[in-house]
Amino acid sequence: MKVADKVVVVTGGASGIGRALCKRFAKEGAKAVVVADMDEEGANAVAEEIQAMAVACDVSKEDDIIRMVRLTEKNIGPVDLFCSNAGILTMGGLEVSNEKWQSIWEINVMGHVYAARAVIPGMIERGGGSMLITASAAGLLSHVDSAPYSVTKHAAVGLAEHIAITYGDRGIKVFALCPQAIHTKMIRSDAGVTGIDGMMEPEELADCVIEAFEKETFLILPHPEVQTYMQKKASDYDRWIKGMRRLLKRFEGQDPGS
Numbered sequence: 001m002k003v004a005d006k007v008v009v010v011t012g013g014a015s016g017i018g019r020a021l022c023k024r025f026a027k028e029g030a031k032a033v034v035v036a037d038m039d040e041e042g043a044n045a046v047a048e049e050i051q052a053m054a055v056a057c058d059v060s061k062e063d064d065i066i067r068m069v070r071l072t073e074k075n076i077g078p079v080d081l082f083c084s085n086a087g088i089l090t091m092g093g094l095e096v097s098n099e100k101w102q103s104i105w106e107i108n109v110m111g112h113v114y115a116a117r118a119v120i121p122g123m124i125e126r127g128g129g130s131m132l133i134t135a136s137a138a139g140l141l142s143h144v145d146s147a148p149y150s151v152t153k154h155a156a157v158g159l160a161e162h163i164a165i166t167y168g169d170r171g172i173k174v175f176a177l178c179p180q181a182i183h184t185k186m187i188r189s190d191a192g193v194t195g196i197d198g199m200m201e202p203e204e205l206a207d208c209v210i211e212a213f214e215k216e217t218f219l220i221l222p223h224p225e226v227q228t229y230m231q232k233k234a235s236d237y238d239r240w241i242k243g244m245r246r247l248l249k250r251f252e253g254q255d256p257g258s
Helices: 016-027 040-050 062-075 098-126 147-170 202-215 225-235 237-251
Strands: 007-011 032-037 053-056 081-084 129-134 172-177
Touching (some): 007 016, 016 032, 016 040, 016 081, 016 202, 040 053, 081 098, 098 129, 098 147, 098 172, 129 147, 147 172, 225 237
Parallel strands (some): 007 032, 007 081, 081 129, 129 172
16 A cells, blocks of 8 residues: 555644654655644644644544544545544553543544544445554553553554454455554653663654555554564463563562562
8 A cells, every 4th residue: 555645644643653654644645644633733833844734633532533534525535544543641550540541541442433433434435445543562462551551552453453354355454553662752761661672763663654554564563573472472371471570570670580
């Protein structure tokens, strides 16, 4: 799949991964890029930089996503590629408040559901289209410092799989982006456990996305080590969990023991 001449929407496009994707898609010759974000000022800045359209959008609200898609269709044309990229990180475990659990669920999971509902029927009618869901390596492995993030990213991967299985034979190409630590506002410079295999710049990740698009690879792993971890996890789940416990203790400054 090529990005050239396509109408592309990127949520969370004002900064980080989203900003890098918007800039790269413009460079690749997209017909139009729509920069969607709650940060309207940031979205406008990115749009001005690449001569794109900016739209204020809260992905936790289905009406916002529908409005943004309809606005794109009216002003530019049908969406060829929807990059459902917006997401948040909430640190903590079971003690995290119900309010914060609900908030991260609405953004990290339902935002993708709302996007799929808004664009996939039209794509099928037109003969096809593409959707990128930004999940995380935490959705394939785990995030030892954040239960809400790990749980919602697992759900995001599951949704991407469902869409690929259900609509793949109807012309819908689906990509699940699962990086480890990316140098964004979401991730601190030290990154903790998530940065154990190194911190990647958003622009490097965008290169990986373009490469995966060209190969039409469902699972996009900017950090190739993740595939090895997945294989070890699948081959011996109990051993993997024990290893993750040791890793957690290591970063908590405790003796990992035997």
